[in-house]
Amino acid sequence: MSDPFKDQTTEEHPSFCTVQFSRISGTRRFFGSSVTSHSWVALRVHKAKLHHDLARDWVHGKCNPMIEVYLSSAQFAELLTTMNHGSGVPGTLQSVDGKQIEQLEDIKSETTRVKEHFAKIMKVRASEMKDRTDVIRELLKKPSIGKADREQIADFVSTLLAQFSDSMPFYLDQFDEAAQRVSAQAKAEVDAFITHAVATAGLEVLRAKAPELAHEG
Secondary structure, X not given: OOOOOOOOEEEEEEEEEEEEEEEEEEEEOOOOOOOOEEEEEXXXXXXXXXXXXXXXXXXXXXXXXXXXXXEEHHHHHHHHHOOOOOOXXXXXXXXXXXXXXXXXXXXXXXXXXXXXXXXXXXXXXXXXHHHHXXXXXXXXXXXXXXXXXHHHHHHHHHHHHHHHHHHHHHHHXXXXXXXXXXXXXXXXXXXXXXXXXXXXXXXXHHHHHHHHHHHHO
C-alpha cells in the first residue's frame, strides 16, 4: 500500500537546466584576448531535474555540464556591462556534452598582427618604389626629357606620396588603438587577479578568526 503522506516526485524536461559561474586561477590564454590571464571565470550550463520532497521543490543539476565556457576577467566584466550589444563577447569553449574541446594554442596579439601586416605593406611599397625609381633614372638619362616623360615622373611621385600618406597614418592609428586595447585588457586582468587574491586572503583570515569571533559574540 502506498503511503498517503509520502510526497516525493521527480520531474525532468528538456528545458530544465542550472547555470553556474565559477572563479578559476591558473595561467592561460583566451580567444579574443591579447594578454595572458591568471584568473578567469567559467560559465557552466547543466541539465537539471526538479525533485519534490519534504514539502518543497529541490533543483538538482547533473554532474557533467552540457556546455562550459571560459571568460577572462575582462571579458566577464564586458559581458555583464554591455548587454544587447553586437553579437556578444568572445569566449573560449572548454567542453560540450562532457567532451573536452581542443586547447587553444598561443595566438598572436592584435598589436603583432597590425605590425606584421604593416611590415608586409611597407615591403611591397619599397619594391614598387625601387621599380619606379629605376624607371625615373632611365628617363633622366635621356638627352632631353619630353612632356610625356615629365608627366610620367610626376605621376610616379604623386602615386608614391599618396600611397604613403594614406597607408602610414591609418596603420599608425590602428596600432595605437590596438595597443590601447591590449593595455586596457592587461590592466583589467591585473585588477581582477589582485581583487581575487585579496578576497581569497580575506576569507582565509575570516575562517581562521571564526572561532575567536564566535567566542567573543
